[in-house]
Amino acid sequence: MSQRRYCVDDADQWAGWSYYGAAHRYDVHGTPEAASACARAMDQLEAAGDEARLRELALADGDRCAFVRLIEVMVDGDRIDDLRALARGGDDRAFATLMELLFRTDRVEQLRAEVGEFASARLWLAQLHLRRGEVDAGLAELAAAELDPEHGRSAHSERIAQLLRFGRLAEVRAMAEAGDRVAARRLRQFERELDRSQ
Numbered sequence: 513m514s515q516r517r518y519c520v521d522d523a524d525q526w527a528g529w530s531y532y533g534a535a536h537r538y539d540v541h542g543t544p545e546a547a548s549a550c551a552r553a554m555d556q557l558e559a560a561g562d563e564a565r566l567r568e569l570a571l572a573d574g575d576r577c578a579f580v581r582l583i584e585v586m587v588d589g590d591r592i593d594d595l596r597a598l599a600r601g602g603d604d605r606a607f608a609t610l611m612e613l614l615f616r617t618d619r620v621e622q623l624r625a626e627v628g629e630f631a632s633a634r635l636w637l638a639q640l641h642l643r644r645g646e647v648d649a650g651l652a653e654l655a656a657a658e659l660d661p662e663h664g665r666s667a668h669s670e671r672i673a674q675l676l677r678f679g680r681l682a683e684v685r686a687m688a689e690a691g692d693r694v695a696a697r698r699l700r701q702f703e704r705e706l707d708r709s710q
C-alpha cells in the first residue's frame with residue numbers, strides 16, 4: 513500500500529476529504545479481490561511514476577479509482593497548480609480537493625487568491641476564518657459571497673446561522689426588522705429552541 517500524507521478519518525463538511533483516500537470507501541468493484549487488485553494496479557502506476565497512464569484512466573476513461581489516485585499524488589506533492597488546472601478545466605472534484613487541501617493546511621492567503629478565479633472559494637475562505645476564530649472576517653466573506661448570483665442564497669443563510677451561533681442576535685433582529693424573511697424565520701426558530709431548553 514502506498515503511504516499517504518494526510519489521514520482521512522476526521523471528516524466533516526469542511527475539514528474532511530471528498531475524494532482523497534476515498535478510492536474504495538464504497539464497494540465499486542463487486543468483490544474484495546477486485547478491489548485489492550485495483551489498489552495494487554494503482555500502487556504500481558504510482559510507484560512507477562506513470563502519471564500519464566493515471567491521467568488517461570482517470571480523465572479519458574472516467575476511472576474513479578485512478579482519479580482518486582491522481583489527486584492523492586497531487587495533494588501529497590502539494591501540487592496546487594496542477595489541481596487548479598484540473599479545476600479550471602471544469603472538474604468539480606479537483607476543485608473540491610483544492611479547497612479541502614488549502615482549508616486543511618490553513619492557507620488563508622492562498623484561498624483568498626483563488627477567489628478571483630473561483631467565486632465559491634469565498635465560502636471556503638469564510639469557513640477557514642471562522643475555524644480560526646476570526647469571526648468578523650468570516651462573516652465579512654459570507655456577506656461578500658451573498659453578492660454572488662450562484663452562491664448568494666446559501667451564503668446569506670449561512671451568515672445568519674453563524675450570527676446566531678455567535679450570539680449576535682441584535683444583528684439578526686435588525687435584519688428581520690428590515691424585512692429579511694430568512695432572518696425572521698431563523699430568529700423565531702432560534703428563540704423557540706431557546707425557550708425549550710430553559
Ligand SMILES: [Zn+2]
Binds near residue numbers: 535536540547551577
Ligand atoms: Zn478501484
